[in-house]
Amino acid sequence: MWWRTGFFAVLVALLAAPAGASTFTLETSAFLNGGNLPRTDAGSAGACGGRNISPPLRFSGFPAGVRSFAVVAYDTDAHFVHWVAYGIGAEVTTLPPGFGSTASPSFAGGANDAGTTLYWGPCPPIGDPPHHYVFTAYALDLAPARLPPGLSRAAFLRAIATHTLAQAEITGRYSR
Secondary structure, rough: OHHHHHHHHHHHHHOOOOOOOOOOEEEEEEOOOOOOOOHHHOOOOOOOOOOOOOOOEEEOOOOOOOOEEEEEEEOOOOOOOEEEEEEEEEOOOOOOOHHHHHHHOOEEEEOOOOOOOOOOOOOOOOOOOOOEEEEEEEEOOOOOOOOOOOOOOOHHHHHHOEEEEEEEEEEEEOOO
């Protein structure tokens, strides 16, 4: 009888998916989903322990019609925005380590909560349980240069509300 339940769950999932639905995924070689971020990805200020290097990311399974990608990194425990990057051309499906750590014409930097437009690595308080850093990728129907640089996370999310074709996420943890 167990096989009927499993078969039924798969059948319902397939029928519920819209026709032509993508299987957009965000992957990294730096950590497993739910695993620990490497020290290099942590902040470099004070005793954060890292070098402020954004992790390598890869987009796959995105839907047709994608004109650009975007990435937001957010600490759900501290409610802190670490990175907002958008205007990444549709041909750029792999972001190397450090992609968001320095200014580049390859993306528009949005405002993070540290007051910069670049990747700001994790730096939770010493002794806190591991914080959860959610990296969300957006597949957009917007041309890469459509949005102005410097948007906050909230302004960015409002701007893409009707332009998001798919989104995917991966979560890393970090503590000191």
